[in-house]
Amino acid sequence: MNATTSPVNQYFKALQLDEQSNSLSQEILQNCGVEIERCLECGKCSGGCSNTHIFDYTPRKIVQLIKVGNEDRLLQMDALWCCVACQLCVDRCPSGIDIPRIIDYLRERAIDRGIVPTRPNVKLFHELMLDQVQKIGRVSELYLILNYNLKSKQYLNNAELGPQMFFKGKLNPIPARVKRMDKVKRLFRPKPGQKGVAE
Amino acid sequence: MNVAYFPGCSLHSMSKEYDMSTRLVCKHLNINLQEIEDWNCCGATAAHSVDHSLAVGLSARNLSIAEDMKMDKVMAVCAGCFSRLKTASHEIRNNPHMKAEVEQMLQSPAPVKPEVEHLLQLLVEETGLEAIAQQVVKPLRGLRVAAYYGCLITRPQKVVQFDDPEQPVSLDNLLKALGAETVTWGHKAECCGGGYAASDTDIVLDLGGQVLKSAKKAGADAIVVACPMCQGNLDMRQKAMGLDFRMPIIYFTQLMGLAFGYKPGQLGINKLFNSPTALLKSKGLVKE
Known part of the structure; x- marks a missing residue:
């Protein structure tokens, strides 16, 4: 990228294929x-976009970055x-x-590469939720x-929400479990270093 | 009408009132709900955020059980569950690679038959507004509400194929059939912040706050919702949003139940954080 490009213009004008570009758009097609x-x-x-006011790259810029193959960014x-997956962008897109x-795909890839997320708690929450699903087949909101x-x-x-939720009977202290957990566990990929999924 | 019912995790804990009122209203309208046996969590929003195959697989198992139960229709009331089930069904039907992957995960044929619908769609398209209006014994006259659809009941259109993605009218029409008045407002299909309630609460306070302010500005007495995530985000966090509206956030099934003559206790009205009792009383819709 040209060192003299102003910060405002760099995303819109100076995006171009360079030696770091790869075939990301082909991969996304596949x-x-x-x-x-x-x-x-x-x-x-x-x-x-619902959250464009807090995005570092707007959906339009994200598509541009894919076009030029800037995977690192x-x-x-x-x-x-912080994408809320509200599906407004896809329904508005004339194409x-x-x-x-695409954002789900890129996130999955970032995780596979071990890239530290900008919001670690969001990733942590996803992981803990899926751990629960892998263990009991359902989510207990309380636990x-x-x-x-x-x-x-x-x-x-x-x-601060706990007591009121408790008194309104909104917290279930005994979580329900799926009986055929063998069938649920089979849906999960083995984690790196983990032996095959239990039958 | 026989329908496979997918309640989802929230309906068994945080949103029991949605489950209670759904079962009551469906029974009243002769919709025979059969809960999907031994269903598992749909994975929303964690699964699709980190593992696409897992997300499709989790919902595919539920659809497969419904197919084994010989059900043509799967109905969900949570917009998140609905979206995951519908997306999985769409993937299985349109993406041969994903279908093959699902068959490997399930070790059985992929469920292509069951049609996934949100309860709102089922009521509007199959039961019909006229049939619903005929059951009204206590019209919701004088009740001015904002019909809130959120993101996933009508989007993405390619997958859902119901109502308009950004200017939906089905819930407005249903509420009007019950005798209520609905306001014109700009946030009926905007996002409440969804699954970030715990992991990045500021997003919910921001987006949910905008929804509430918009409803208030339009003169609504309450917001009517069709998703437990939207309900929780809008109902429980008004104080944290710095808003003193105390605006009731009511499930559409609860209002249907009231209009059909059921008592608030049967519909779990007392489980809502911001109580609608004073409002309902002022319109003569509840006694005490």
């Missing part, structure tokens, strides 16, 4: 069935960890580009929140 090249650069995705961006699906507060060291997070 894995997500999304044709990036159909982007018209109209910006309707960013106009609709994409896998490290904050947008991966049907499924940006939420998930308690475990999350413990692991994220935010001991009083949401604690």
Whole structure:
């Protein structure tokens, strides 16, 4: 990238293929069935986006970064960890580009590469929730929140809601379990270093 | 009408009132709900955020059980569960690679038959608004509400194929059939912050706060919802958002139940954080 480019212009004008570019758009076509090249650069995705006011890269810029194959920036961006997946961008796109699906794909890839997320608690929450699903097949909101507060060291997070939820019978102290857990466990990929999934 | 019912995790704990009122209203309208046996969590929003195959697999197992139960229709009331089930069904039907992967995960044929619908869609398209209006014994006259759809009941359109993605009307029409008045407002299909309630609460306070302010500005007495996540985010966090509205956030099934003549206790009205009792009383809809 040109060193003299102003910060404002760098995302819009100086994006170009360089030696670090890769075939990301091809991969996204194969894995997500999304044709990036159909982007018209109209910006309707960013106009609709629920969280564009806090995104480091707007949906439009994300598509641009894929076009030029700037994978490093994409896998490290904050947008991966604060997209609410509200599906406004995909419904507004005249070319049907499924940006939420692409963001999921990139997030999955960032995790596989071990890239530290900009919002570690968001990733932690996903992991703890899926741990529960892998163990009992369902989510117990009470134990998930308690475990999350413990692991994220935010001991009083949401604690103010606890008593009222308890008295309104909204917290279930005995979580339900799936009986055929063998069938649920089979859906999970073995984690690195972990032996095959239990039959 | 026989329907496979997927309640989802929230309906068994945080949102029992949604489950109670759903079962009551469906029974009243001769919709025979059969809970999917031994269902598992749909994985929303964690699974699709970190592992696409797992997300499809979790919902595929539930659809597969429904198919074994010989059910043509799977109904969910949580917008998150609905979206995951519907997306999985769409993937299985349209993506041969994913279908093969699902069959490997399930070790059985992929469930292609069951049609996934949100309860709102089922009521509007199959039961019909006229049939619903005929059951009204206590019209919700004078009740001015904002119909809130959130993100996932109508989006993405390619998958859901129900109502308009950004200017939906089905819930408004249903509420009008019950005798209520619905306001015109700009946030009916905006996001409440969804699954970030615990992991990044500021997002919910920001987006959910905007929804509440918009409803208030439009003159609504309450917001009517069709998703436990939206309900929780909008109902439990008004104080944290710095808003003193105390605006009731009511499930549409609860209002249907009231209009059909059921008592608030049967519909779990007392489980809502911001009590609608004073409002309902002022309109003569509840006694005490």
